[in-house]
Amino acid sequence: MKINRWLIFALFIAFAILLGPFIVILFASFEPSSTLRFPPTGFTLSWFKKVISMPMFQKSFIFSLQLALYSSFLALLLGVPVAYITARYSFRGKRFVELVTTLPVIIPGMVAGLALLKFFVLLNVFSVKTTLLIGHTAIVLPYVVRSTLASLTNLPVSIEEAAQSLGAHPFKSFVLVVLPNIRVGIISAFIMTFITSFNNVPISLFLTGPGISTLPIVMMTYMEYYYNPSIAALSTLLIGATLGVVLLVQKIFGISKLL
Amino acid sequence: MAFLEIIDLSVAYQSNFVVLRNLNLSVEKGSFLSLLGPSGCGKTTTLRTLAGFLSPINGKIIIDGKDYTRIPPHKRNMGIVFQSYALFPHLNVFENIAFGLKMRKINKSEINQKVKKAIDLVGLTGLENRLPSQLSGGQQQRVGIARAIVIEPDVLLMDEPLSNLDANLRVEMRNEIRRIQQRLGITTIYVTHDQSEAVALSDQIAVMNSGKIVQLGSPNQVFSNPQKRFVANFMGFQEIASGVVEELQNEFAVVRTTEKSLRARMTTQLNTGEKVVLCARARRMNIDRRDGENKLPTQIISKIFQGENISLILKMPNGNSASVEVEPSQVEDLSEGDRVFVHIPQDHLLAIREEEE
Numbered sequence: 326m327k328i329n330r331w332l333i334f335a336l337f338i339a340f341a342i343l344l345g346p347f348i349v350i351l352f353a354s355f356e357p358s359s360t361l362r363f364p365p366t367g368f369t370l371s372w373f374k375k376v377i378s379m380p381m382f383q384k385s386f387i388f389s390l391q392l393a394l395y396s397s398f399l400a401l402l403l404g405v406p407v408a409y410i411t412a413r414y415s416f417r418g419k420r421f422v423e424l425v426t427t428l429p430v431i432i433p434g435m436v437a438g439l440a441l442l443k444f445f446v447l448l449n450v451f452s453v454k455t456t457l458l459i460g461h462t463a464i465v466l467p468y469v470v471r472s473t474l475a476s477l478t479n480l481p482v483s484i485e486e487a488a489q490s491l492g493a494h495p496f497k498s499f500v501l502v503v504l505p506n507i508r509v510g511i512i513s514a515f516i517m518t519f520i521t522s523f524n525n526v527p528i529s530l531f532l533t534g535p536g537i538s539t540l541p542i543v544m545m546t547y548m549e550y551y552y553n554p555s556i557a558a559l560s561t562l563l564i565g566a567t568l569g570v571v572l573l574v575q576k577i578f579g580i581s582k583l584l
Numbered sequence: 585m586a587f588l589e590i591i592d593l594s595v596a597y598q599s600n601f602v603v604l605r606n607l608n609l610s611v612e613k614g615s616f617l618s619l620l621g622p623s624g625c626g627k628t629t630t631l632r633t634l635a636g637f638l639s640p641i642n643g644k645i646i647i648d649g650k651d652y653t654r655i656p657p658h659k660r661n662m663g664i665v666f667q668s669y670a671l672f673p674h675l676n677v678f679e680n681i682a683f684g685l686k687m688r689k690i691n692k693s694e695i696n697q698k699v700k701k702a703i704d705l706v707g708l709t710g711l712e713n714r715l716p717s718q719l720s721g722g723q724q725q726r727v728g729i730a731r732a733i734v735i736e737p738d739v740l741l742m743d744e745p746l747s748n749l750d751a752n753l754r755v756e757m758r759n760e761i762r763r764i765q766q767r768l769g770i771t772t773i774y775v776t777h778d779q780s781e782a783v784a785l786s787d788q789i790a791v792m793n794s795g796k797i798v799q800l801g802s803p804n805q806v807f808s809n810p811q812k813r814f815v816a817n818f819m820g821f822q823e824i825a826s827g828v829v830e831e832l833q834n835e836f837a838v839v840r841t842t843e844k845s846l847r848a849r850m851t852t853q854l855n856t857g858e859k860v861v862l863c864a865r866a867r868r869m870n871i872d873r874r875d876g877e878n879k880l881p882t883q884i885i886s887k888i889f890q891g892e893n894i895s896l897i898l899k900m901p902n903g904n905s906a907s908v909e910v911e912p913s914q915v916e917d918l919s920e921g922d923r924v925f926v927h928i929p930q931d932h933l934l935a936i937r938e939e940e941e
Contacts (some may be wrong), residue, residue, distance in 0.1 A: 334631040340709050406620070428808065453832070481668060481670065483666050483668050483670035484670045484672055486635070486637055486657070486664070486666075486729075487664065487666060487671075487672070488669065488672070489636075489656075489657040489658045490636075490658070490660070490662055490663070490664040490732075491658075491683050491684035491687055491731070492634055492659075492661075492684055492687035492688055492737060493665075493683075493687050494658050495656075495658070497687075498658075501683075502672055505674040506673055506674055506853070508670075556795055571641050
């Protein structure tokens with residue numbers, strides 16, 4: 326069949342808007358002059374050296390990494406049991422649980438951020454770091470619940486019954502039989518939550534405090550004052566790192582289809 | 585007291601939908617009992633209650649003198665074979681079978697030995713390292729059986745284990761199951777809706793309907809002497825006429841139908857004046873050109889060639905249709921629309937009480 330040229334045109338547009346900005350950023354990060362421009366007028370790696378050595382980026386990068394890691398773990402710890410309960414039991418208010426765990430996806434990040442600010446900062450019980458951790462956990466929890474739920478739905482209940490009939494306590498059957506079979510769902514959930522938390526701006530914007538800030542917030546603030554290629558260089562580094570992680574996970578677990 | 589006793593067992597879903605009503609059943613040690621019935625009759629519910637996955641609202645389950653009614657599944661020593669096989673997808677054949685032994689904290693060399701023996705018994709030698717997804721349906725169910733028997737269960741529970749297999753394999757596996765069960769002497773409860781499976785495998789068959797056992801007996805009793813209308817229908821009898829008992833002669837009853845009186849065998853004691861249905865199997869009736877004793881006038885509705893024999897669909901005097909299977913040579917000259925007589929030998933015509941409880 327001959328491909329309609331309008332289809333090719335649509336494909337081209339889609340590629341242009343998906344990849345175009347990244348290509349611009351990629352080239353702009355090698356720009357020798359001190360303004361962002363495209364096409365670049367030369368080639369230098371000095372912006373990369375600069376951003377890597379800047380303490381404000383170093384510090385916030387480490388913090389963002391920790392925050393993403395901890396909130397993802399916490400979300401798994403809470404989300405997997407929630408998913409298990411909703412998948413395996415019927416009870417009153419099950420729909421409500423499902424709705425609540427989906428809310429953060431529906432509610433605009435700004436609204437959620439403001440709500441969390443009201444709740445935690447004005448309450449003034451937790452430190453800024455704890456508040457950020459709670460906020461990020463709340464925002465990524467739905468991804469864990471959804472992804473785990475999908476895996477559990479595909480796993481027949483009878484294999485748990487088989488394990489129990491063979492002498493495994495329900496908890497043991499969960500660990501030995503359920504977990505290994507929903508592993509893929511959990512790993513893809515982890516990647517989603519990690520990236521979501523690491524990239525998050527609206528929640529962090531409200532909850533960061535003096536001296537404690539995440540990388541995206543620091544980048545935004547920096548851009549308000551300096552319009553040079555260092556942000557482009559940093560972006561290129563982040564894209565490269567993310568791609569690297571995703572490719573690595575894909576190579577190890579072969580789960581590209583789930584992301 | 586028998587080895588396995590089910591006493592007054594009632595099970596309900598969501599506390600108002602009663603599936604089993606006061607079920608009583610006893611099974612001797614080493615015997616093979618089938619729960620046979622249509623879907624929704626409560627047979628699987630009975631099995632799941634025995635396994636501990638469902639809690640009864642009243643009644644007791646006693647095994648070897650011990651009350652198991654409130655004991656959780658993992659503390660009951662029961663092997664279960666599932667319709668869907670329910671193998672652990674992430675474990676290979678050996679690990680699947682070894683699972684129950686590992687839970688029992690048996691030492692490694694003993695596990696190896698027992699698993700090897702079970703693999704031998706079900707004929708899977710050489711496939712130890714395969715994953716379930718790399719096995720055929722029949723092989724998967726063999727793993728399922730090995731996994732259930734290797735723990736030396738008190739009772740082996742099988743939930744329609746053959747219904748996901750194709751027809752030829754089903755017969756082969758049926759023989760395998762019987763061989764393994766007899767070899768090991770495991771008390772077995774087998775759930776099925778397939779009467780030929782139940783007849784071929786069982787020592788005892790409990791025919792179930794609407795949460796109750798309708799008839800309990802040996803395969804021969806259930807197959808040849810159904811005592812209830814439901815059992816007769818389920819075991820493949822056709823109702824060819826209905827009537828009233830006129831006279832009793834030893835084990836036979838003379839039944840007056842709208843057409844004429846027929847002699848039929850009784851499977852339960854009947855009284856004169858009782859309303860009965862007359863039941864017969866398609867293969868136990870003959871076609872005749874002339875009227876005579878135990879014959880009914882009919883008309884051939886259709887004639888279907890089935891290879892070894894011919895199936896005639898007949899219109900009975902009471903308006904029902906019944907099928908008769910005969911040798912092709914007997915009916916060569918007959919065609920659709922012809923009026924003939926159907927002869928039912930008195931031994932093969934059953935008189936069964938009409939009312940259904």
